[in-house]
Amino acid sequence: RPELMISLETSDMEWGICAAKTASKYFVESLFTYVSVFEFDSPISAESEMCGFLEYAPASISMEQACIITSDRKIVLAALYPLYKSEISAFAKNGFDAFFSIGKKDLLNTKRENIE
Secondary structure, three states: OOEEEOOOOOOOOHHHHHHHHHHHHHOOOOOOOOOOEEEOOOOOOOOOOOOEEEEEOOOOOOHHHHEEEOOOOEEEEEEEEEEOHHHHHHHHHHOOHHHHOOOHHHHOOOOOOOOO
């Protein structure tokens, strides 16, 4: 299982709290693999209408840096990227290529435009 991380352009703690709750809630029932999507009933934070996360490779570090070998195991980091509700259904239907084409800076922006 990967270790989940979140790195966003915000000072709102709700994003980190929601990421921690996601990890805790889905620990038993999810394998936490790249392109896993986690959807919530309401917005994650008051600063945005985003109500879900996409799990994928971290945008802020290289794949080599995202893989850490210790004496007893291999740790792979996975990032959580916030999504709008309409993006979740659009991506499920059309894939995530449009999402990753928006650029690294916008991936981390909690106030970015909906890219559905």
